[in-house]
Amino acid sequence: MTPGLPATCPLPLSQYPHVLMAHGGGGRLMNQLIEKVFAESFRNPALDQRHDGARLEAGAGRLAFSTDSYVVRPLFFPGGDIGTLAVNGTVNDLAMCGARPKWLSAGFIIEEGLPMETLWRVAQSMKQAAAAADVQIVTGDTKVVDRGKGDGLYLNTAGVGVIEHEQVIAPGSVQPGDVVLLSGDVGRHGMAIMSVREGLEFESTIESDCAPVAATVMKLFEAGLKVHCLRDLTRGGLSAALNEIAEVARVKIAIAEDAVPVQESVRGACEILGFDPLYVANEGRFVAIVPEADAPRALDILKQAHPEAGVIGWVGAAERGLVTLQSRIGATRILDLLSGEQLPRIC
Amino acid sequence: MKFIDEYRDAAGARQLAGAIRKATTRPWTIMEVCGGQTHAIVKFGIDELLPPEITLVHGPGCPVCVTPLELIDRALEIAARPDVTFCSFGDMLRVPGSRTDLLSLKAGGADVRIVYSPLDAVRLARDNPEREVVFFAVGFETTAPPNAMSVYQAKREGLKNFSLLVSHVLVPPAMEAILGSPHNRVQGFLAAGHVCAVMGYTEYLPIAAKYRVPIVVTGFEPLDILQGVLMCIEQLESGRAEVENQYARAVQREGNRPAQEIVREVFRVVPRKWRGVGEIPQSGLGLTEPYAAFDAEQKFGVTGVTAEESPDCISGLILQGLNKPIECSAFGTRCTPEHPLGATMVSNEGACAAYYRYRRPGRTETK
Numbered sequence: 001m002t003p004g005l006p007a008t009c010p011l012p013l014s015q016y017p018h019v020l021m022a023h024g025g026g027g028r029l030m031n032q033l034i035e036k037v038f039a040e041s042f043r044n045p046a047l048d049q050r051h052d053g054a055r056l057e058a059g060a061g062r063l064a065f066s067t068d069s070y071v072v073r074p075l076f077f078p079g080g081d082i083g084t085l086a087v088n089g090t091v092n093d094l095a096m097c098g099a100r101p102k103w104l105s106a107g108f109i110i111e112e113g114l115p116m117e118t119l120w121r122v123a124q125s126m127k128q129a130a131a132a133a134d135v136q137i138v139t140g141d142t143k144v145v146d147r148g149k150g151d152g153l154y155l156n157t158a159g160v161g162v163i164e165h166e167q168v169i170a171p172g173s174v175q176p177g178d179v180v181l182l183s184g185d186v187g188r189h190g191m192a193i194m195s196v197r198e199g200l201e202f203e204s205t206i207e208s209d210c211a212p213v214a215a216t217v218m219k220l221f222e223a224g225l226k227v228h229c230l231r232d233l234t235r236g237g238l239s240a241a242l243n244e245i246a247e248v249a250r251v252k253i254a255i256a257e258d259a260v261p262v263q264e265s266v267r268g269a270c271e272i273l274g275f276d277p278l279y280v281a282n283e284g285r286f287v288a289i290v291p292e293a294d295a296p297r298a299l300d301i302l303k304q305a306h307p308e309a310g311v312i313g314w315v316g317a318a319e320r321g322l323v324t325l326q327s328r329i330g331a332t333r334i335l336d337l338l339s340g341e342q343l344p345r346i347c
Numbered sequence: 348m349k350f351i352d353e354y355r356d357a358a359g360a361r362q363l364a365g366a367i368r369k370a371t372t373r374p375w376t377i378m379e380v381c382g383g384q385t386h387a388i389v390k391f392g393i394d395e396l397l398p399p400e401i402t403l404v405h406g407p408g409c410p411v412c413v414t415p416l417e418l419i420d421r422a423l424e425i426a427a428r429p430d431v432t433f434c435s436f437g438d439m440l441r442v443p444g445s446r447t448d449l450l451s452l453k454a455g456g457a458d459v460r461i462v463y464s465p466l467d468a469v470r471l472a473r474d475n476p477e478r479e480v481v482f483f484a485v486g487f488e489t490t491a492p493p494n495a496m497s498v499y500q501a502k503r504e505g506l507k508n509f510s511l512l513v514s515h516v517l518v519p520p521a522m523e524a525i526l527g528s529p530h531n532r533v534q535g536f537l538a539a540g541h542v543c544a545v546m547g548y549t550e551y552l553p554i555a556a557k558y559r560v561p562i563v564v565t566g567f568e569p570l571d572i573l574q575g576v577l578m579c580i581e582q583l584e585s586g587r588a589e590v591e592n593q594y595a596r597a598v599q600r601e602g603n604r605p606a607q608e609i610v611r612e613v614f615r616v617v618p619r620k621w622r623g624v625g626e627i628p629q630s631g632l633g634l635t636e637p638y639a640a641f642d643a644e645q646k647f648g649v650t651g652v653t654a655e656e657s658p659d660c661i662s663g664l665i666l667q668g669l670n671k672p673i674e675c676s677a678f679g680t681r682c683t684p685e686h687p688l689g690a691t692m693v694s695n696e697g698a699c700a701a702y703y704r705y706r707r708p709g710r711t712e713t714k
Binding site: 198200264267268271274327328329330331332333334336339340343 | 357685
């Protein structure tokens with residue numbers, strides 16, 4: 001926790017240890033909640049104007065705009081919580097557009113009865129995550145729903161970022177001959193959530209990889225490198241990201257299974273449950289597809305952030321989108337999208 | 348990772364593949380019995396390393412696939428009851444019955460839960476005495492001991508609100524059904540390692556002798572499967588028909604005796620219907636008399652539910668090794684994992700699903 005930060009909620013908690021319907025009712029209690037929890041945590045000039053929205057100085061150039069909702073259960077998990085997830089998720093989506101994330105909105109849908117302390121902890125996580133990613137939370141919204149109508153807390157964040165270069169970062173920019181870089185090991189977030197949600201006990205705790213990646217991405221542009229596409233590996237994991245890119249770009253992406261790093265504990269958990277780590281969600285990993293000539297320098301930059309970053313594959317010509325994987329024993333197969341979510345198997 | 352990496356080693360795989368090529372002089376057809384093996388073969392591309400003389404056909408050892416449609420309909424009828432908490436392993440949830448599936452029932456408000464152990468279902472019954480907790484006991488000999496243990500435990504605790512919907516099947520009778528068919532083309536078997544870890548492999552000795560067929564108890568990693576194929580080919584080439592154990596790190600001749608004892612206590616051998624194959628005598632497990640009160644089919648009166656299979660689905664022929672998935676006219680067109688006509692397309696371990704996921708025709712000529 002940041003030095004000097006109050007460790008506990010400054011609201012008169014003895015009076016309101018839990019969120020009441022009235023905290024979303026538009027009256028004095030709601031003002032208190034906003035003032036003492038949100039304004040206190042996210043303080044910045046735009047938010048301090050206390051207006052219906054934030055007025056921002058964007059300067060010239062293009063903007064990127066993204067939104068995401070967060071419904072994770074449990075709210076707190078090894079390596080993060082719903083607050084860090086909500087900030088980093090939108091920050092990373094903006095970074096994947098090639099933008100420098102600047103401003104976020106935060107919408108809180110709170111279930112009546114949520115401990116005020118929980119809300120405070122989440123707000124503190126968001127404050128720290130925003131500071132780490134160098135973004136400001138400039139506007140927000142609070143709703144309280146009846147007990148039983150929500151999972152404690154849902155968050156929505158939207159974000160605006162500034163694009164400081166002329167490149168078009170999108171699947172359509174991917175070309176045969178490009179190189180696929182991966183920013184680190186995969187599968188941690190999904191398995192971290194899975195193991196706490198289902199009460200699975202493994203020898204070592206699996207920590208989510210939840211982290212902002214914008215600083216690393218910005219370094220690629222600051223170094224003057226050409227980048228064709230960026231994609232974070234959230235739901236559906238590495239496999240979904242590559243399939244979506246290949247589909248739009250109408251290219252073949254060929255990757256090598258043994259080039260994709262997977263932490264020992266994640267591999268073990270996946271083996272037990274019959275999951276494939278290539279399909280498991282991440283919250284701090286991305287692929288960068290770059291021209292071959294720029295790949296070595298791009299890899300150097302990725303490696304500074306995560307030593308396990310590496311080249312995992314190449315882009316080839318194809319009539320329609322296709323992702324293939326060379327297995328550990330040397331045979332090639334399709335790496336397809338899943339039809340639904342991965343389900344633990346019988347034996 | 349220990350016990351994984353050494354069995355997925357590329358150099359080791361090449362070496363074994365070379366030995367198989369050297370040993371093979373004629374065409375041979377080998378069946379891997381277990382769906383887990385099928386999945387590994389297609390996922391790792393093990394068959395691509397084999398010489399063209401060897402054909403691997405995929406066996407009936409996918410518990411989800413061979414669970415008859417009418418039993419799934421019975422499960423759905425029970426799960427839809429407002430007083431029931433229906434527990435299942437994850438991969439049964441997507442399997443369509445005649446009209447719906449468990450995932451859709453869950454979305455519609457039914458209390459359907461994924462559990463990781465049948466004992467979790469017993470705990471649910473203990474903690475929720477006002478609910479009827481039903482566990483969908485699907486599987487081969489591998490899952491029979493924990494499922495038996497759940498009923499044993501429930502009876503000992505006097506739980507009246509716990510029951511099993513039993514769909515247990517046995518491997519040796521299915522192998523005999525395949526070998527006894529006039530259309531049989533299987534010349535050697537890779538027996539299912541996990542089944543044998545529980546049961547041992549003495550029950551395969553009379554099958555090998557009667558049908559003059561080599562049976563190699565085989566594991567699930569690429570090197571296990573390649574070594575199993577090599578041992579099987581060496582037997583075939585030298586005219587032997589023996590039971591051999593490739594998976595010695597997990598399987599003993601006599602198997603796991605305490606596990607067998609609990610199975611014998613709770614279950615008895617009964618005739619079972621196999622999806623796509625039909626009824627095979629003495630091929631499954633049902634609850635013994637002292638545990639009859641835990642039989643969900645009786646408890647909820649669903650034994651009368653029957654169902655008709657899609658006439659387009661050839662999963663029965665696939666489960667018997669007579670056809671490959673890509674030989675089906677519905678494969679990848681009218682039948683996909685999103686809209687499966689038969690269970691071999693639904694389960695991860697089903698041969699059709701494995702082919703769809705890893706090698707669709709027209710999409711694999713990619714090297």
